[in-house]
Amino acid sequence: MKRRDLLTGALAASLLPMLSACGRDARPIAERLAERLGDLPGGWTGANWERGHRLRGALPTWAAAAETPRRAQVLVLGAGIAGLACARRLRLSGVDVALLDLEDQPGGNSRGHRIGAGETLGAGLRCPLGAHYLPTPGPEAVEVRALLEDLGLARQEHGRWVFEERWLCHSPQERLWWQDQWVDGLLPPAETPEVQAQYHRFGELVDQARREVGFAMPSTHHAWTPAHQALDAQTFAAWLEAQQLTAEPLRWYLDYCCRDDYGADASQVSAWAGLHYFGSRHGFMSGEEREAVLTWPQGNGWLSERLAAPLADRFHGGRTALRVREERHGVQVLVWNADADTVERWEADQVVLAMPLFIAARLPEQPPAALTEAASAMRYAPWLVANLLLDAPPLERLGAPLSWDNVAYGGEALGYVNAAQQDLDPSRGPMVLTAYRALRESQRKDLLQDDWRAWAGRVLADLAPMHPDLPERLQRIELMRYGHAMSIPHPGLRGSAALAALRERAQGRLHVAHADLAGYSVFEEAFTQGEVVAARMLKRG
CATH class of the missing domain: 1.10.405.10 (Guanine Nucleotide Dissociation Inhibitor, domain 1)
Incomplete structure (x- = not known):
């Protein structure tokens, strides 16, 4: 048998049990999906885990770097939301800042993507690779509100905040697949x-x-x-x-x-x-319906793109930080340049570790005790994000119409987002569905080692009962894997003395800015941590 035949058979075997509850058409759907997967274009996208795993191997020595280092007044390591917020605030305040990240594109868990580039779709359809919305901020989120005001997304009218209607999530917002039909909202009847x-x-x-x-x-x-x-x-x-x-x-x-x-x-x-x-x-x-949320076709990639804009000439992608040495008059950083396939040395007056704590704790030659303790307490959830390009909207079942957020009751998957919900184009042409899965920690190795088609099959098995014509509509699928997507706020983590000490740290030349300091990962926490660290550094001068 050919490899494709073996793969098709294996996928059919895995899909059939999961779809057996769909009724008389379960077997045909499973067979059609398995056949479609055999030659479906797609694969992994958006992450370079090999660069991150460089820290696991034998590291180059300081002597391997060129004698003349690259220099910045402040070096921010990590271009997720916290790193972008910190670097942006410093740059807008006139500080000479450089921003390094192991990925080629800034944004971290809030990156956007395009799928299906070609003659028909041009540059492709926009879609998220991770976080896809931002709730309208409350009164405590002063930093986030100021950002939204800067970006033209929020303004005050007659003493109340008004948000840009274009990017407030359009109706219908949410629906739940419940007893073989769609119902409004996500709370089960x-x-x-x-x-x-x-x-x-x-x-x-x-x-x-x-x-x-x-x-x-x-x-x-x-x-x-x-x-x-x-x-x-x-x-x-x-x-x-x-x-x-x-x-x-x-x-x-x-x-x-x-x-x-x-x-x-x-x-x-x-x-x-x-x-x-x-x-x-x-x-x-x-x-x-829940409170109003802001969302975009590329998810929070819309925000990360605008945070990164003032830093275009200061962002250096493909750089993996390997070692950090704090000295009396500055900080030395050993960096791997993936494009040049060589090691380089950077120096700065101060360095911001804007990365997950389990990574940040490995970089300093003499890490702060609180950083080591906090990192040892962290647990991280793996995630899978799948973008499905369809040639037309899928067949709808009974009940509520296609919404922005679409979730099936009882399953492990987190449902899918309609990336075109905010699109003002009324055509019924190609569209993207973005499916999310929060995985168990025990599945991290499988996420790294399994063939992408195996994970695609699991995603499609979740969606097939709700959209029986999915095999015919599906044109391409691209998957993003996060081995350590977000911190799990397990008991004792948020109130730990180590996290509190890191949040309040004001001494030395090393600073920590990341959502991990709040014990969990959302845009508001990450952005605020970046802003707080930048403000503290500017105050110190």
């Missing part, structure tokens, strides 16, 4: 008085926690109290059990919310994190 009562009870508890404990976004702008510490000491699942909140639809929804924001379910994240998800934003709204 309460089909019994018991479920309805538990929805109501959980909403009351969230409101009570907002009043008595207090939550803010970003979380670092709210004082940490013994009440927060008590919630942080237990899992969200244990807290829910203690409140006798056991209804299956509620627990599934809360697990989904935790996996969506934290990459892990309620049995792994702290009760503080579970309540913070609702308490810092919109509360718990039964049967209603």
Whole structure:
């Protein structure tokens, strides 16, 4: 048998059990998907894990670098949102800054992408590679509000904030695949008085926690109290059990919310994190749309592109930081230049480590004790993001129409986003669906080693019951893998003394700026950490 025949057979075998609940057409769908996967264009995109894994091997010595170093007043290592925010603020304040990242494109988990470039689609259709929305910021998010104002996305009118209508998520916003049809919203329908009562009870508890404990976004702008510490000491699942909140639809929804924001379910994240998800934003709204969100075809890549714009001549991609040496009069950094295939040396007055803590702790020759301790406590969720190029919108089943966010009840996948939701073009031509999966930590190795078609098959198996003509519509699939996509706020992490010490660190020439300092990964936390570190450095002069 040819390799393609073997692959098709294996995929059919894996898809059939997952699709058996679809009805009489399950077998034909599985067979058509497997056949389509055999010659489907696509593959991995957007990440160079080999560059990051260079830190695992034998590292070059300082002597291997050229004697004359490259220099900047401030060197920011890592061009995710925190690094971009920090470097942008410093550059706009007149500081000579250089921004290095192992990837060729800045943005970290907030990068955008184009798929399907060619004669028909030109440069291709825009789509996200990671984070795809930003909730309209509340009063505590002063740094984020200032950014949105700078970018023309927000303004004050008659004492209230108004956001750019063009980029507020268009309706319909969310729908749930529930009992073989689509229903509005993501909260499962309460089909019994018991479920309805538990929805109501959980909403009351969230409101009570907002009043008595207090939550803010970003979380670092709210004082940490013994009440927060008590919630942080237990899992969200244990807290829910203690409140006798056991209804299956509620627990599934809360697990989904935790996996969506934290990459892990309620049995792994702290009760503080579970309540913070609702308490810092919109509360718990039964049967209603959530608060307004800003979104773009390329997701938060729209924001990262504009954060990077003032740094175009100061960004150096394909650079992997290997070693950092803090000295009396400056900081030396050993860097691998992937394009030149050589090692180079940089020096600066100050260095910002704007990267996940488990990486940041490996770079300094003498790391701060708090950095080492905090890094040892971190756990990270792997993620898979799949962009599916379709030649036309897929066949719709019963119920609510195609929405921006589309989720299936009961599954492990996080659903898919319609990247064209904000597009004002009414044509029914090609479109992109962006599917998300938060994986278990045990799947990290599989994510790295498995063939991309195997992961594509898993993604398509999730979507096929909802769109039976998917095999005919699908033209291409590109997958982005994140081995360590986001920090999991497990019990004890957010309230740790080590993280607090890193957030307050004001001595020395090394600084840390990353969403990890909040214990979890969202745009608001990352951007604020970058701004706070930049402001601290500017104040010191």
